Amino acid sequence: MTRASLEKQPSEVAAMFDGVAARYDLTNDVLSLGQTRLWRKAVAAAVGARPGDRVLDLAAGTGTSSLPFAAAGAQVVPCDFSLGMLREGKKRHPGLPLTAGDATRLPFKDGAFDAVTISFGLRNVHDTDGALAEMLRVTRPGGRIVICEFSHPTWRPFRTVYTEYLMRALPPVATAVSSNPDAYVYLAESIRAWPDQQGLAARMGRAGWSRVAWRNLTGGVVALHRGIRR
């Protein structure tokens, strides 16, 4: 069984997702107590894709996070570096142009997209700052970024309960529903180690994104960060 360490070696991360691909979407729904669907709707609203828009959904996994953009009539390109996740995605969504690519060396031209988005992916990328810079490169001037990622609950008592829930409940529940429970130990650890809302916004600014702002979902369990390429 594969579990990536917090060093996030790309080969370990890809192998870990290869291993959970078959049950990934189901496990997500169970562990998030159904919140995933609400978070995906919020991402779709924040991206605001219109028919004909070119949208990159980076770290798209099985492509589930790309579906709202396709439904809006955009030309969405789901991209991921786990061939296992892409294979599973191809079975489920044969119409999506699933593309193999590493977030830190994207196989796209400068300014190729009107919008770039990444859901529950940036935390797993070995070089966060490199990925933020690559996303900027492939976005056209005036285009936008939306990042959906686990974050830090803002109300302290809730944050404490949540951290306990994560660390204690996640691995046993994952044992029941996931093909690789160890991957969910990594999930809990990586969420704790991830920067808070302000910290991620600062990194986006340093990578060159303008007008960076965020919105908390589920009390800050998840945050949606957005920005514009000037």
Ligand SMILES: C[S@@+](CC[C@H](N)C(=O)[O-])C[C@H]1O[C@@H](n2cnc3c(N)ncnc32)[C@H](O)[C@@H]1O
């Ligand atoms: C938790 S899944 C998210 C999938 C999807 N976006 C969703 O919301 O369901 C994270 C994905 O990030 C991908 N990933 C991690 N590091 C990556 C990298 N450097 N380049 C491309 N994809 C990467 C993994 O392969 C995995 O499929």
